[in-house]
Amino acid sequence: xxxxxxxxxxxxxxxxxxxxxxxxxKCTVDEIIALADVGKGxxxxxxxxxxxxxxxxxxxxxxxxxxxxxxxxxxxLTLEQKLVAFFTEMxxxxxxxxxxxxxxxxxxxxxxxxLMVHTxxxxxxxISRYETKPSEETKDxxxxxxxxxxxxxxxxxxxxESGMEKGELKPGDAELDSMSLFFxxxxxxxxxxxxxxxxxxDILAQQIVDRALRGIGK
Amino acid sequence: xxxxxxxxxxxxxxxxxxxxxxxxxKCTVDEIIALADVGKGxxxxxxxxxxxxxxxxxxxxxxxxxxxxxxxxxxxLTLEQKLVAFFTEMxxxxxxxxxxxxxxxxxxxxxxxxLMVHTxxxxxxxISRYETKPSEETKDxxxxxxxxxxxxxxxxxxxxESGMEKGELKPGDAELDSMSLFFxxxxxxxxxxxxxxxxxxDILAQQIVDRALRGIGK
Amino acid sequence: xxxxxxxxxxxxxxxxxxxxxxxxxKCTVDEIIALADVGKGxxxxxxxxxxxxxxxxxxxxxxxxxxxxxxxxxxxLTLEQKLVAFFTEMxxxxxxxxxxxxxxxxxxxxxxxxLMVHTxxxxxxxISRYETKPSEETKDxxxxxxxxxxxxxxxxxxxxESGMEKGELKPGDAELDSMSLFFxxxxxxxxxxxxxxxxxxDILAQQIVDRALRGIGK
Amino acid sequence: xxxxxxxxxxxxxxxxxxxxxxxxxKCTVDEIIALADVGKGxxxxxxxxxxxxxxxxxxxxxxxxxxxxxxxxxxxLTLEQKLVAFFTEMxxxxxxxxxxxxxxxxxxxxxxxxLMVHTxxxxxxxISRYETKPSEETKDxxxxxxxxxxxxxxxxxxxxESGMEKGELKPGDAELDSMSLFFxxxxxxxxxxxxxxxxxxDILAQQIVDRALRGIGK
DNA sequence: GATGAATGAGTATTCATTCAT
DNA sequence: GATGAATGAATACTCATTCAT
Numbered sequence: 036x037x038x039x040x041x042x043x044x045x046x047x048x049x050x051x052x053x054x055x056x057x058x059x060x061k062c063t064v065d066e067i068i069a070l071a072d073v074g075k076g077x078x079x080x081x082x083x084x085x086x087x088x089x090x091x092x093x094x095x096x097x098x099x100x101x102x103x104x105x106x107x108x109x110x111x112l113t114l115e116q117k118l119v120a121f122f123t124e125m126x127x128x129x130x131x132x133x134x135x136x137x138x139x140x141x142x143x144x145x146x147x148x149x150l151m152v153h154t155x156x157x158x159x160x161x162i163s164r165y166e167t168k169p170s171e172e173t174k175d176x177x178x179x180x181x182x183x184x185x186x187x188x189x190x191x192x193x194x195x196e197s198g199m200e201k202g203e204l205k206p207g208d209a210e211l212d213s214m215s216l217f218f219x220x221x222x223x224x225x226x227x228x229x230x231x232x233x234x235x236x237d238i239l240a241q242q243i244v245d246r247a248l249r250g251i252g253k
Numbered sequence: 254x255x256x257x258x259x260x261x262x263x264x265x266x267x268x269x270x271x272x273x274x275x276x277x278x279k280c281t282v283d284e285i286i287a288l289a290d291v292g293k294g295x296x297x298x299x300x301x302x303x304x305x306x307x308x309x310x311x312x313x314x315x316x317x318x319x320x321x322x323x324x325x326x327x328x329x330l331t332l333e334q335k336l337v338a339f340f341t342e343m344x345x346x347x348x349x350x351x352x353x354x355x356x357x358x359x360x361x362x363x364x365x366x367x368l369m370v371h372t373x374x375x376x377x378x379x380i381s382r383y384e385t386k387p388s389e390e391t392k393d394x395x396x397x398x399x400x401x402x403x404x405x406x407x408x409x410x411x412x413x414e415s416g417m418e419k420g421e422l423k424p425g426d427a428e429l430d431s432m433s434l435f436f437x438x439x440x441x442x443x444x445x446x447x448x449x450x451x452x453x454x455d456i457l458a459q460q461i462v463d464r465a466l467r468g469i470g471k
Numbered sequence: 472x473x474x475x476x477x478x479x480x481x482x483x484x485x486x487x488x489x490x491x492x493x494x495x496x497k498c499t500v501d502e503i504i505a506l507a508d509v510g511k512g513x514x515x516x517x518x519x520x521x522x523x524x525x526x527x528x529x530x531x532x533x534x535x536x537x538x539x540x541x542x543x544x545x546x547x548l549t550l551e552q553k554l555v556a557f558f559t560e561m562x563x564x565x566x567x568x569x570x571x572x573x574x575x576x577x578x579x580x581x582x583x584x585x586l587m588v589h590t591x592x593x594x595x596x597x598i599s600r601y602e603t604k605p606s607e608e609t610k611d612x613x614x615x616x617x618x619x620x621x622x623x624x625x626x627x628x629x630x631x632e633s634g635m636e637k638g639e640l641k642p643g644d645a646e647l648d649s650m651s652l653f654f655x656x657x658x659x660x661x662x663x664x665x666x667x668x669x670x671x672x673d674i675l676a677q678q679i680v681d682r683a684l685r686g687i688g689k
Numbered sequence: 690x691x692x693x694x695x696x697x698x699x700x701x702x703x704x705x706x707x708x709x710x711x712x713x714x715k716c717t718v719d720e721i722i723a724l725a726d727v728g729k730g731x732x733x734x735x736x737x738x739x740x741x742x743x744x745x746x747x748x749x750x751x752x753x754x755x756x757x758x759x760x761x762x763x764x765x766l767t768l769e770q771k772l773v774a775f776f777t778e779m780x781x782x783x784x785x786x787x788x789x790x791x792x793x794x795x796x797x798x799x800x801x802x803x804l805m806v807h808t809x810x811x812x813x814x815x816i817s818r819y820e821t822k823p824s825e826e827t828k829d830x831x832x833x834x835x836x837x838x839x840x841x842x843x844x845x846x847x848x849x850e851s852g853m854e855k856g857e858l859k860p861g862d863a864e865l866d867s868m869s870l871f872f873x874x875x876x877x878x879x880x881x882x883x884x885x886x887x888x889x890x891d892i893l894a895q896q897i898v899d900r901a902l903r904g905i906g907k
Numbered sequence: 908g909a910t911g912a913a914t915g916a917g918t919a920t921t922c923a924t925t926c927a928t
Numbered sequence: 929g930a931t932g933a934a935t936g937a938a939t940a941c942t943c944a945t946t947c948a949t
Contacts, residue, residue, distance in 0.1 A: 042912085042913080055382070056382075056383050058363070060278055063938085063939065063940085064939075064940065064941085065938095065939075065940090073913080073914090074912095074913055074914040074915060075914075075915060075916095075940090075941080075942095076912095076913065076914050076915070076941095076942080076943080077912075077913055077914070079940090079941065079942080080912075080913080080914095084940075084941075085940070085941090115470075134382070137359070137363040138363075140359070140363075140440075140444075141355070141358065141359025141360065141363045142359065142360075144444070145276075145355045145358075145359045145443060149273070149274045149275065149352065151444075151445055153445070153446075153447075154446070164273075164274075164352070165274050167274075195469070198469075202471070203470075203471060204469050204470060204471060205469055205470070205471060207460075207464070207469060208448055208460070210446055210447075210448050211441070211446075211448045211449070211457075211460065211461075212464060212469050214437070214440075214441045214444075214446060214448075214449075215434075215437035215438065215441055215461065215464070216433075216437065217437075218436070218437050218439075218440030218441055218444065219432075219433035219434065219435075219436050219437025219438075219440070220433065220437075221436075221440065222432075222436030222437065222439065222440050223429070223432045223433055223436055225363060226362070226369075226370075226402075226432075226436065227369055227371070228371075228372070228428055228429075228432060229371075229372075229428075230426055230428050230429045230432075231429070231432075239429075242425070242426065242429065243429075243433060246425070246430060246433070246465075246468065247464075247468060247469060247470075248468045248469060248470030249467075249468040249470055250464065250465060250466045250467040250468035251413070251416075251422050251423055251425060251430050251465060251466060252333075252421075252422060252423070252465075252466030252467055253420070253421060253422060253423060260930085281921090281922065281923085282922075282923060282924085283922075283923095286932095291930085291931090292930055292931035292932060293923095293924085293925095293931070293932060293933095294925085294926085294929090294930060294931050294932070295929085295930055295931070297923095297924070297925080298929080298930075302923075302924075303923070303924090478933085478934080491818070492818075492819050494799070496714055499917085499918065499919085500918075500919065500920085501917095501918075501919095509934075509935085510933095510934055510935040510936060511919095511920085511921095511935075511936060511937095512920095512921080512922080512933095512934065512935050512936070513933075513934055513935070515919090515920065515921080516933075516934080516935095520919075520920075521919070521920095551906075570818065573795070573799040574799075576795065576799070577791070577794065577795025577796065577799045578795065578796075580880070581712070581791045581794075581795045581879060587880075587881055589881070589882075589883075590882075600709075600710075600788070601710050603710075631905070634905075638907070639906075639907060640905050640906060640907060641905055641906070641907060643896075643900070643905060644884055644896070646882055646883075646884050647877070647882075647884045647885070647893075647896065647897075648900060648905050650873075650876075650877045650880070650882060650885075651870075651873035651874065651877055651897065651900070652869075652873065653873075654872070654873050654875075654876030654877055654880065655868075655869040655870065655871075655872050655873025655874075655876065656869065656873075657872075657876065658794075658868075658872030658873070658875065658876050659865070659868045659869055659872055661799060662794075662798065662805075662806075662838075662868075662872065663805055663807070664807075664808070664864055664865075664868060665807075665808075665864075666862055666864050666865045666868075667865070667868075675865075678861070678862065678865065679865075679869060682861070682866060682869070682901075682904065683900075683904060683905060683906075684904045684905060684906030685903075685904040685906055686900065686901060686902045686903040686904035687849070687852075687858050687859055687861060687866050687901060687902060688769075688857075688858060688859070688901075688902030688903055689856070689857060689858060689859060696909085717942090717943065717944085718943075718944060718945085719943075719944095722911090727909085727910090728909055728910035728911060729910070729911055729912095729944095729945085729946095730908090730909060730910050730911070730946085730947085731908085731909055731910070733944095733945070733946080734908080734909075734910095738944075738945075739944065739945090
């Protein structure tokens with residue numbers, strides 16, 4: 036671990052590696068501090084607890100990512116170009132951060148299997164399939180990560196909604212269409228197959244957008 | 254818990270409920286045996302350990318599910334009908350078993366974030382992004398669940414491959430197209446939104462297949 | 472540690488020694504299980520947590536003690552005899568259990584220095600001298616121990632109240648008179664001096680009651 | 690926190706508040722320095738450690754208190770007046786400093802439940818109920834606080850001893866009589882009931898002295 | 908002199924699994 | 929076969945104290 040970096044930086048770097056390697060639950064604070072070569076108190080002084088450390092890590096990455104998505108989308112002339120730019124960035128980022136983002140999807144949102152985040156009138160709310168009430172902390176946590184993913188998804192959804200309004204796309208359920216697309220791509224990266232790995236991000240993006248716009252039917 | 258059922262049945266029933274409620278890691282064997290009203294030793298006698306119990310449970314459900322998928326696909330006349338029948342069954346099953354299948358996707362496959370299952374020449378292999386080698390048990394486990402999902406996915410992939418061969422579909426990468434579709438649907442159910450919940454399985458399936466075949470572009 | 476006793480008994484015996492030696496906070500579960508020669512899980516299976524173990528221990532002792540107090544008080548003919556009997560039992564018990572009862576007075580009731588238990592219309596309530604609200608668990612805990620001591624104190628107070636009503640005692644504030652007496656004796660045992668230690672319980676009780684009834688003035 | 694005061698003064702002021710609020714163990718040095726608005730090193734530079742800070746604080750208060758007790762006792766003409774003056778001051782002080790003095794009684798003296806301070810031939814000595822020897826520091830600490838309380842108690846004891854010698858009081862064990870009285874009052878303030886709180890210090894003192902001299906018997 | 912970043916020993920608690928009855 | 933009492937490794941988090949700047 037590079038001792039030229041600040042302790043905070045070292046912790047973040049180590050945390051990224053260890054979280055990516057083991058997932059959230061199985062990652063131990065002890066392993067992070069050993070890799071970062073800092074004391075345990077240092078980690079807790081900077082980040083409060085394990086979950087906050089994880090959130091800090093992904094939230095920072097997400098901010099940059101969303102900026103890239105925004106920029107990519109702005110530079111395209113046509114809708115198709117915008118979509119390709121969006122997915123090029125998305126695939127690039129999701130490939131690089133697959134392990135970390137999988138944690139968000141699965142452990143932070145899916146890990147509490149009985150719970151789901153619903154957006155009711157624009158307000159994200161946690162609902163439970165069972166009688167047991169989740170703690171406020173659990174709810175806040177789920178909403179935090181839901182919002183994080185939403186900030187990525189919303190950009191694609193906006194593109195598709197405006198495309199439908201402008202008549203560039205067939206009318207339909209923008210939410211459903213965006214979801215299938217977005218999550219389809221996410222999952223294809225999480226469960227990697229040869230195609231996804233060996234094809235460059237922009238080619239992959241072009242193929243996906245081509246299929247999305249024109250379908251696979253003759 | 255119905256005491257007319259065999260102890261084995263009672264354990265499986267209880268396990269399904271408890272796994273669905275808490276996820277794999279947070280589900281405790283104590284809660285299962287309390288609900289099943291059997292001794293702890295009995296559970297271990299029948300199922301060996303917690304993971305094997307989970308596998309037995311989902312593998313049984315999967316077998317039935319794959320049979321339904323096979324049957325559905327056979328009954329369709331046209332490719333489109335077959336696809337709609339496939340997704341109708343899939344959406345129905347995934348909605349009913351969302352919590353359990355989320356565990357497969359996330360905890361069993363994604364939980365060891367540093368590891369991935371690759372199919373090399375038809376042989377599934379676990380590869381690690383890091384230097385540390387996973388234990389044989391971990392590898393076996395991942396492959397088991399990978400194959401389970403593969404058995405569902407392969408049916409869709411077969412449909413699309415044959416469609417391409419027969420010229421009913423545009424030529425292209427059947428693997429990629431199938432994956433985006435399959436996983437897109439799976440994730441849309443795991444991360445539920447109003448549309449997905451309030452629409453019946455067959456309507457949803459029709460919309461999805463329509464988009465898949467003809468795209469959303471004008 | 473006598474291995475003929477049940478594990479539960481061994482834990483209770485060990486806990487009594489270790490709590491008495493170190494007080495509640497500084498006593499560690501590790502030391503208890505080492506002395507009891509049981510696994511850590513065993514202690515937690517039986518008693519839930521450290522505080523519940525302590526409460527179980529003192530509550531059991533208190534029940535027996537209160538029975539002894541009740542019996543002692545019943546057997547006396549005159550009020551003075553009853554009072555002497557009460558204090559004989561009290562001094563005997565408090566001497567034998569000084570360390571443990573000190574914990575109740577100090578750590579369980581006084582340890583949360585900003586909090587006090589008040590009895591409002593017969594209902595014990597926790598009030599705070601500061602703006603910060605105690606947790607429900609803290610409150611419940613304090614009330615539990617308050618009630619425990621109250622069950623001892625109430626017997627003396629009853630004696631004095633009835634004495635005042637019957638005209639055997641001067642009229643006055645029964646609460647204040649009982650408190651000074653009761654707590655005065657308790658503290659004299661906690662902060663031991665030669666007199667208290669070297670004098671037998673009944674002689675001490677007689678002296679105390681004599682002073683209480685007739686005062687030290689000429 | 691008034692920045693016109695010296696850092697030392699600010700620390701003492703903050704410490705008093707925080708110790709009173711949380712007790713000794715649960716009070717954190719971090720909370721004190723935040724309230725005092727000084728660096729952590731400063732606190733340690735001035736006071737050595739947490740316990741010494743606490744001691745400094747209460748010892749300063751005690752010195753003033755003992756002076757007040759001395760003065761009060763000197764101004765009375767009769768023994769009864771002296772006693773009333775003593776308890777008026779004592780109740781006033783103990784009410785105002787209940788939280789802090791509770792710490793002395795419980796955490797500093799009672800916290801090491803297995804240990805007691807005995808005065809052998811005028812020399813305070815720490816004895817242990819168990820085989821394990823306390824550290825020198827622990828012993829010194831206990832003796833320090835024992836002497837602090839003794840400096841208050843000794844005044845009452847002196848009054849009663851001289852009263853007995855002069856024949857103003859019945860002969861008896863001055864130690865025992867003083868202890869019951871002194872600690873009875875202390876505890877009545879620590880475990881507050883309505884009477885104690887709503888009655889003014891001097892009225893309370895009069896009642897207590899009246900009972901002490903003339904008893905509650907008819 | 909003053910600071911506060913850094914530390915790590917210390918502790919309560921959980922839960923999958925075993926094995927004697 | 930069935931049981932469940934017993935286990936102990938594993939882990940997040942706290943906080944008094946130090947010491948380089």
